[in-house]
Amino acid sequence: MDEQFDVKLKKKAQESYEVKTSANDVLSEYYKRQDMKKRHNNYRVPFYSALAAFGVACLVLAIYVPLSLRKTSSSSSSLINSSDFNDVPVAPLKTQEKALAYEVKSLYPLLTKAQMVSGLSEGLSYPKQEANEAENEAFENVVESYENVESPIHQAFVGTDLAVKIESGSFVGTKGTYQYAVELDDVGRLLYNTVESAGVWQSLTGELVDDGETLYTLSGTNKVTESLNALSLTLTGKEGFYCTVEQNVTKGQFFLSYNVYASMKLKLAFSIQLQQWQHTKPAVVAKYYFASEEESGSFYVVKESDTEYSIYGTPFAKILLTYNNSERTYKFDDIVITED
Amino acid sequence: MDVNVDEQIQIATSRFKEDPIGNFTPFYEATKRKIYFLIYSYTRDYAESEDLTQETYVRLLEDSSRFKVQHNPVAYLMTVAKNLAIDAIRKRKRNLELDEEGNAEVIGLEDTAIDESGPLLEAIKKCLSEFEFQVYIMRALSDLPFKEIAKELHRPVGTLTYTYSMAVDKLQKGLDKKWMSNLT
Numbered sequence: 001m002d003e004q005f006d007v008k009l010k011k012k013a014q015e016s017y018e019v020k021t022s023a024n025d026v027l028s029e030y031y032k033r034q035d036m037k038k039r040h041n042n043y044r045v046p047f048y049s050a051l052a053a054f055g056v057a058c059l060v061l062a063i064y065v066p067l068s069l070r071k072t073s074s075s076s077s078s079l080i081n082s083s084d085f086n087d088v089p090v091a092p093l094k095t096q097e098k099a100l101a102y103e104v105k106s107l108y109p110l111l112t113k114a115q116m117v118s119g120l121s122e123g124l125s126y127p128k129q130e131a132n133e134a135e136n137e138a139f140e141n142v143v144e145s146y147e148n149v150e151s152p153i154h155q156a157f158v159g160t161d162l163a164v165k166i167e168s169g170s171f172v173g174t175k176g177t178y179q180y181a182v183e184l185d186d187v188g189r190l191l192y193n194t195v196e197s198a199g200v201w202q203s204l205t206g207e208l209v210d211d212g213e214t215l216y217t218l219s220g221t222n223k224v225t226e227s228l229n230a231l232s233l234t235l236t237g238k239e240g241f242y243c244t245v246e247q248n249v250t251k252g253q254f255f256l257s258y259n260v261y262a263s264m265k266l267k268l269a270f271s272i273q274l275q276q277w278q279h280t281k282p283a284v285v286a287k288y289y290f291a292s293e294e295e296s297g298s299f300y301v302v303k304e305s306d307t308e309y310s311i312y313g314t315p316f317a318k319i320l321l322t323y324n325n326s327e328r329t330y331k332f333d334d335i336v337i338t339e340d
Numbered sequence: 341m342d343v344n345v346d347e348q349i350q351i352a353t354s355r356f357k358e359d360p361i362g363n364f365t366p367f368y369e370a371t372k373r374k375i376y377f378l379i380y381s382y383t384r385d386y387a388e389s390e391d392l393t394q395e396t397y398v399r400l401l402e403d404s405s406r407f408k409v410q411h412n413p414v415a416y417l418m419t420v421a422k423n424l425a426i427d428a429i430r431k432r433k434r435n436l437e438l439d440e441e442g443n444a445e446v447i448g449l450e451d452t453a454i455d456e457s458g459p460l461l462e463a464i465k466k467c468l469s470e471f472e473f474q475v476y477i478m479r480a481l482s483d484l485p486f487k488e489i490a491k492e493l494h495r496p497v498g499t500l501t502y503t504y505s506m507a508v509d510k511l512q513k514g515l516d517k518k519w520m521s522n523l524t
Contacts, residue, residue: 001505016460023368
């Protein structure tokens with residue numbers, strides 16, 4: 001390829017078309033739609049407020065009830081009963097090293113997703129088949145909410161059985177020299193120092209490096225109790241982006257709560273508890289809160305097989321989530337959304 | 341991607357997050373070509389891409405308080421842009437299917453755009469296959485790194501770099517003399 005030609009042609013092609021839509025066009029259209037919404041609301045609020053409330057109730061029932069009652073393909077019950085969920089009998093993360101590796105691996109995708117500036121990180125979300133528009137939109141919203149907590153939920157199912165190989169020596173990062181290093185698949189190399197008491201970590205500091213570049217800095221404390229240690233970590237990126245994870249052993253054998261911050265403001269808080277459904281299948285109960293939208297809710301997720309999971313706790317009686325490598329397919333009857 | 345463009349986008353994005361309406365214009369100016377040509381790479385229609393670009397940004401403003409937008413407005417824009425473009429293509433195909441059944445005239449079949457403001461792009465389009473043209477537009481005009489194009493098109497990066505290189509070679513050999521005189 002002739003690179004000079006490529007550069008000249010690219011420049012010429014870029015100059016050959018100027019986008020005609022202006023920022024003012026967009027703002028005008030935006031204000032127009034906002035006005036229409038306001039006018040629409042103003043007409044109705046004083047006179048039809050009772051009727052509107054009734055209408056909303058009808059709409060909720062019209063969507064929720066049929067969705068709850070629709071048959072799903074799995075043989076499992078489509079209605080959730082929270083008493084069917086029990087704590088796992090033993091803590092899956094048995095050592096402080098495993099807890100560290102696990103927690104860093106679960107924070108990493110949350111932070112990278114939060115602070116990525118360009119690129120199609122959200123994946124394609126598009127219903128493959130047309131169905132009722134309101135139902136489609138409701139389903140898209142549920143999937144959108146789930147996608148924000150999908151990676152730590154999935155990791156709770158598949159990522160606790162870690163083979164962690166700690167190297168000991170002198171490792172130079174960009175922020176200092178560290179005594180320990182560990183390779184974390186799909187994440188990078190974690191360098192860290194610990195402050196210990198009788199072999200038990202009290203606190204730690206470190207950095208996550210990849211190709212000689214520091215991606216994130218790490219700090220953590222370890223709450224030591226009689227039977228278990230609870231590790232809390234903060235992974236910090238740039239421009240006020242950071243994530244925290246806190247292990248709470250008083251709430252369960254595997255209970256982690258996460259906070260995601262952007263520009264130093266809380267954006268998302270959620271907790272994950274690894275459980276068992278009817279003492280037979282692995283399950284995760286996730287409770288979330290989106291700060292900017294003041295929206296909260298729960299997902300009850302049951303592992304049906306290595307690639308199939310059932311999601312309960314939404315207006316959709318049961319959503320089937322299927323993994324094909326990194327691609328995730330959410331299905332409720334004939335509505336399908338694929339993300340990657 | 342050009343470093344200056346990338347930096348401009350980062351700065352404009354940070355400001356947009358602080359005040360989406362007040363800082364919309366610089367954000368729009370920094371990102372509009374990326375979004376417009378991403379849409380165009382699918383629709384291959386100038387006017388339709390203009391409409392969809394406007395719709396994409398209006399949705400961004402409408403959703404500006406939502407978690408996804410607050411976290412990564414550019415990624416949100418690209419997702420919406422792509423979905424709107426694919427939706428538009430699907431609508432066209434439905435219209436075309438109707439036509440094959442003899443029920444309606446052909447509406448919006450690709451390559452029907454007549455817009456004299458982009459004759460070089462028309463010449464480029466004629467030289468390349470559909471896939472080569474899409475890769476070329478995404479890389480050269482939308483300024484997407486190959487890694488992101490790979491995510492968009494679900495193809496390996498190696499295939500895309502090869503396709504792009506082949507497209508440039510084809511253009512060097514196949515473009516009309518009136519363009520080549522300015523480029524060599």
